[in-house]
Amino acid sequence: MKIASRFLTPPEPAATIQLTLDGEPVTARAGDTVAAALLAHSGDASRLTARGAPRTAFCMMGVCFDCLVEVDGRPNCQGCMVQVRDGMVLRRQRGPRKLMGGAQDA
Amino acid sequence: MHELDLIIIGAGPAGMTAAATAAKHGARVLLLDEQRRSGGQIYRDVGETDSARPYLGKDYAAGRALVAALNAPGIDIEVDATVWRVDAGPRVIWSRGGKSHVTRARHVLLASGAQERPTPFPGWTLPGVMPAGAAQILMKTSGLLPRDAVLAGSGPLIYLIAAQMIDAGARPRALVETQSPRMLLRAARHLPRALLATPTLLKGLGLIAKIRAAGITRHIGATGFSAEKTENGDILFSFTAKGHRHQIATPLLLTHQGVVPSTHISRAAGVAHEWNEAQQAFQAKTDPWGRTDVHGIHVAGDGAGIGGADAAKAAGRLAALDILHRLGRLTEDARNQTAAADRAAHRRAMAIRPFLDAAYAPLPEILAPEGDTIVCRCEEITAADIHASLKEGAKGPRQVKTATRAGMGPCQGRMCDLTVRGILANCGATPATPRARSPIKPVKLGELAALTSHKETSP
Structure with missing residues (x-):
């Protein structure tokens, strides 16, 4: 079941762009961060922890790393620090942070 | 190529007023901020939102003037710039788009502000x-x-x-x-x-x-x-x-x-910190000019103790005036005379703090939770896990970290340092300031490796 966004969409006019989350199309407002776009899209988890617990963006200022998401194939991106782009491909991370493509947690 | 006089880290109220003050007196300033735009958390995107969101209020809109004042000769701004190392010298290493840069200046001002507790x-x-x-x-x-x-x-x-x-x-x-x-x-x-x-x-x-x-x-x-x-x-x-x-x-x-000082950067830079009992938080130790015990590094604003935006603006100017004096651009008398108004503004802004700190103190159960409550969000470590490590003999933050992994995730303790400290204090320990180490934000190994052949720049 899809959980409705926990936020009211602003009445302000804005250009929209299209991205996908785990293959599902998502309409986002241009200029938003990935984390804001996902929070506006649904109230669901944007990530599962190593123990399978649901999480979503939390601090919105780059501190907590709960908004980690795969962006265009790059894992462990801070969703609150990355802007949406048309055609962006997002994937929810499930389980432990993976070391992919030479990327590694410090 | 001119030498850079001052690198300011953090474009919030303290960093912005410091940049404007230093540049006004002829200093060459580089202002770094991790976000997309100047303003800090309190004035996030204030330069962009114009009148579209009047509900944010007058105090927020007042930040627009601070952002506008950055458009001055002598100030270079790099946004989307994540500082991950600051050394005495001073030298700042910052990353953007997967590439790290090393920048030197005669002084560094840390204006890293606050995060929510x-x-x-x-x-x-x-x-x-x-x-x-x-x-x-x-x-x-x-x-x-x-x-x-x-x-x-x-x-x-x-x-x-x-x-x-x-x-x-x-x-x-x-x-x-x-x-x-x-x-x-x-x-x-x-x-x-x-x-x-x-x-x-x-x-x-x-x-x-x-x-x-x-x-x-x-x-x-x-x-x-x-x-x-x-x-x-x-x-x-x-x-x-x-x-x-x-x-x-x-x-x-x-x-x-409430909010607490963001101190990862100042702790990793080797600056001495102290525990503020009234505010229940660690803060960088500074003198009234924002000087720290590390030569060439000042701290201004909430990072040296929570005071709010008005206090931070005054502290930013005070630090800039002292740095200008050290750069030989202001005599001691000129520094002191110019500082008088800022000193008074800082005193006024701080006057309400003891009342606010006492009236809105955090709950003891939030400072030192128990049982299954998660303390370290990254590694999913509970209060019970922390208590168990204490029973097994852990004496301080380092031993708790080693025993439980609390603080070893990507946030590097930003979300659990204070809670671990609260539990330690609750169990009768006198907790030390937890260590913070560079890189203070996760950096990819490839980026670190590329840095070894990197030529240092001073733009």
């Missing part, structure tokens, strides 16, 4: 529970408004956010406040001094009046927070107030227990 209680990691300040950042940056939210906790920011939500047409469902009448009574002895900051006091009373007039339900003296997920994805928020257990279902539970 982590508020651990059962269920605080669930989607639908969020810091109130984070929701406010979403209002500022995206215009997203909390839907039918409950504000829970204490502190002046709760009232400001509630008032902004009311003005935006997104009334909060309820305010669940943790301060008790007894705490307010105890704080009252600080009121005479707080009268120096009468305009701030009146602003606060105005916010509370607005919340009353809007007929928002308020619970006072609340304790025993817990959050569970309901079937439709809402949060079922439970708390105790006036001897009764209450439950409210809400899509969004916004918590707040």
Whole structure:
């Protein structure tokens, strides 16, 4: 079941762009961060922890790393620090942070 | 190529006023900020939002002038710049788009500001529970408004956010406040001094009046927070107030227990820190000019103790004046004369703090949670895990970290350092300042490797 966004969409006019989350199309407002776009899209988890617990963006200022998401194939991106782009491909991370493509947690 | 006089890290109130002051006196300044735009958290995106979001209020709009003042000769701004190392010398290493840069200057000013105090209680990691300040950042940056939210906790920011939500047409469902009448009574002895900051006091009373007039339900003296997920994805928020257990279902539970200095950068730079008992937080140790014990590194603003935006603006200017003096651009007399007004402004802004710190002190159960409550969000370490490590002989923050992995995740302890400290203190230990090490933000190994062949630049 899809959980409705926990936020009211602003009445302000804005250009929209299209991205996908785990293959599902998502309409986002241009200029938003990935984390804001996902929070506006649904109230669901944007990530599962190593123990399978649901999480979503939390601090919105780059501190907590709960908004980690795969962006265009790059894992462990801070969703609150990355802007949406048309055609962006997002994937929810499930389980432990993976070391992919030479990327590694410090 | 000219030598850079000053690198300022953090483009919030302290960093912005310091940059403008230093540049006005002829210094060459590089201002670095991790966000997309200058402003800091308090003025996030203030240069962009114009009049589209009047509900954010006059105090927010006032940040526009600070951002505009950065458009001055002598100031270079690099945004999206994540500083991950600061060394004596001083030398700053920062990253953008997967590439690191090394920049030297004669002085460094750390103006890293504050973050919200982590508020651990059962269920605080669930989607639908969020810091109130984070929701406010979403209002500022995206215009997203909390839907039918409950504000829970204490502190002046709760009232400001509630008032902004009311003005935006997104009334909060309820305010669940943790301060008790007894705490307010105890704080009252600080009121005479707080009268120096009468305009701030009146602003606060105005916010509370607005919340009353809007007929928002308020619970006072609340304790025993817990959050569970309901079937439709809402949060079922439970708390105790006036001897009764209450439950409210809400899509969004916004918590707040004040803000604390962001000190990872100053700790990793080797600056001495101290524990502020009244504010229950570590802060960089500075003299009245913002000087630290590390040569060439100043700290200004909330990173040296929470004072709010007005105090930070004054502290930023004071630090800049002292740095200008050290650069030989201001005589000692000129520095002192120019500083007098800022010194007075700083005193006025700080006058209300002892009252606020006492009236809106965080709950003991938030400072030192127990049982299954998650303390370290990254590694999913509970309070019980921390307690177990203490029983097994861990004596301080380092041993707790080694034993439990609390603080070893990507946030590097930003979300759990203070809670681990609270549990240690509660168990009779006298906790040391936890260490922070570079890189203070995760950097990819490839980026580190590329740096070894990198030529140092001073733009």
